[in-house]
Amino acid sequence: MIRSxxxxxxxxxxxxxxxxxxxxxADPGAIVALQFAVxxxxxxxxxxxxxxxxxxxxxxxxxxxxxxxxxxQFSKAAxxxxxxxxxxFSMGGGNPKISDKTKPTTRGxxxxxxxxxxxxxxxxxSAPVFSTRTPAxxxxxxxVRAPGPDGKPDAEKVKAFAAKNPxxxxxxxxxxxxxxxxxxxxxxYWAVHTYTxxxxxxxxxxxxxxxxxxxxxxxxxxxxKAKPDSFYADELKERLARGPARFDLVAILAEPNDPTTDAxxxxxxxxxxxxTLGTLAxxxxxxxATCDAATFDPVVDMPEGIAGPADDPMFAxxxxxxxxxxxxxxx
Numbered sequence: 001m002i003r004s005x006x007x008x009x010x011x012x013x014x015x016x017x018x019x020x021x022x023x024x025x026a027d028p029g030a031i032v033a034l035q036f037a038v039x040x041x042x043x044x045x046x047x048x049x050x051x052x053x054x055x056x057x058x059x060x061x062x063x064x065x066x067x068x069x070x071x072x073q074f075s076k077a078a079x080x081x082x083x084x085x086x087x088x089f090s091m092g093g094g095n096p097k098i099s100d101k102t103k104p105t106t107r108g109x110x111x112x113x114x115x116x117x118x119x120x121x122x123x124x125x126s127a128p129v130f131s132t133r134t135p136a137x138x139x140x141x142x143x144v145r146a147p148g149p150d151g152k153p154d155a156e157k158v159k160a161f162a163a164k165n166p167x168x169x170x171x172x173x174x175x176x177x178x179x180x181x182x183x184x185x186x187x188x189y190w191a192v193h194t195y196t197x198x199x200x201x202x203x204x205x206x207x208x209x210x211x212x213x214x215x216x217x218x219x220x221x222x223x224x225k226a227k228p229d230s231f232y233a234d235e236l237k238e239r240l241a242r243g244p245a246r247f248d249l250v251a252i253l254a255e256p257n258d259p260t261t262d263a264x265x266x267x268x269x270x271x272x273x274x275x276t277l278g279t280l281a282x283x284x285x286x287x288x289a290t291c292d293a294a295t296f297d298p299v300v301d302m303p304e305g306i307a308g309p310a311d312d313p314m315f316a317x318x319x320x321x322x323x324x325x326x327x328x329x330x331x
Contacts, residue, residue, distance in 0.1 A: 026139035028321040032328065034142035038153075039094030047325040049108045051098055052090030053184065053233050054291035057244065058082040059113050061278040068205055068251060069197040071305030072117040074277055087111035087282060088291045089184035089236070092125070099229040103180050104172045109189040109211065110296035111280070118303030121296050123318070124189035124211055126181065130263035131171045135317045141168055167264040179218035184232050185245035185282065186217035191298075193315045194260040196307045197251065206254040208267055211280060214246040237285060244281040251275045261312045292329075295322040 035047040042050060060082045065074035073083050090108040091098050098105065106125040113120040132138040144157040162169055181187035191209040198204045219227065239245055253273045259265040298308060299319035308315045 026135040026317075028135070028317055029324050031135060031139055031142065031317070032321055032324040034139065034146055035094050035325075036328070037146050038142055042094060042096055044329050045094060045096050046090075046329060047094045047321070048092055049088070049090035049110070050094045050096040051230075052088050052108070052291075053236055054286040054288050055087040055089065055282050056284050056286045056290075057085040057087060057280060057282040059085050059249075059278055059280050062276045064275075065277045067199055068207075068275060068277065069305040070200045071120060071197075071303045072115045073113045073120045073303070074305065084114045085111055085280065085282075086114070086286070086290060087280075088296065089232070091232075097229075100232045101180060101224050101227055101229060104175045106171070106175065107181060107184055107187060107189070109184075110291075112296055112301065115303065119301040120303055120306065121298045121301035122191055122209070122211075123296055123298050124191045124209070126187045126189055127171050127174050128190045128192065128208075128210075128266045128269070129170050129174065130192045130314060132165075132168055132314065133262050133264050134313050137165060137168065138314070141165075167262075170264055170266075179220065180224055182217035182219045182223075183235050183239060183245075185236060185239055185247075186213055186215060188212050188216070189247070192263040193312050194254065194258075194309050195251075196309075198305050198307075205251070206258075206260060207251040207275075208254070209277075210250045210252060210269075211247040212250050214248070233285075240282065240284055244283045246282075247280045249277045249280060251277055260309060263312065263314045295326050297322055 032047045036042070039047075039050065046052075059073060061074045061076055068074070076083065088108075088110045090110070091100065091102070092106040092108055106127050108123065108125050110123045111121065113122075132141050140161060144161045145153045148154055189211040193208075194206055195209055196204050196206055236245075251274060252267060252269055253275065254260065254267070255272065258267050258272075297319050299315065302308065310316075
């Protein structure tokens, strides 16, 4: 479903580039403007996930998925269990020329699980945490990284911000501690926000959602050096020629003291109960236009039976920010 994006006055947006972030929630237009500025102001691309591959596939629910959620995608009856999926793998950031070999950058996975009763959309990343807790913190995170007159960010400002906001370094530290994935389809992806799953009895369960790759693969430093800067698309084409790339959608069930409003805080997954909700199969590459016509919006596109957090500001700002990004790349 295509939504009409919000239009913002460019002068008001640009004025925020050098203005300290306010304590209250930040303007999504200002955030998007800074995302583009940090990435090099490339035209006709997404503010994040500029470099990517559009895909199609299907999702098949687990036999007992409906016991957690009454969403139609989880309660399909045989023989119509599988639902069609439009998806997109991407590299984080707004630079369409970013190297696939970049380590401290998340790989992204956006998907829309179609159903006449309502689409189900997820935007997930290859790390269990996001980089900031609030939109205001994200705005300042980007402000200190915006290039100065010499084309580079002020290293002292970046260092001072990191010292004042240590949680903003968790994502990069997690990524830097692990090898680079050998494939978009060879790594796990997390929905960093807490979701509420509600079944037909009205029973609600809070959970983090994770897409677990069936065939994980990473590259050693030597293997990485031998790769070109853009190898993921070719690898994916070859992989899919051999068969679907599969992921299990797993619900990591919350315990009472788990943080549910802070996307920079990870849960101890090894200590949590899990339930498999179904299997996602990516089957083929699609034209970019299939994914470019609209946003993948996890805030708006959710059927009854599953909901994102109402009290996590980083989740709420996704929808207006995506609309601004769509407007910019469409004009």
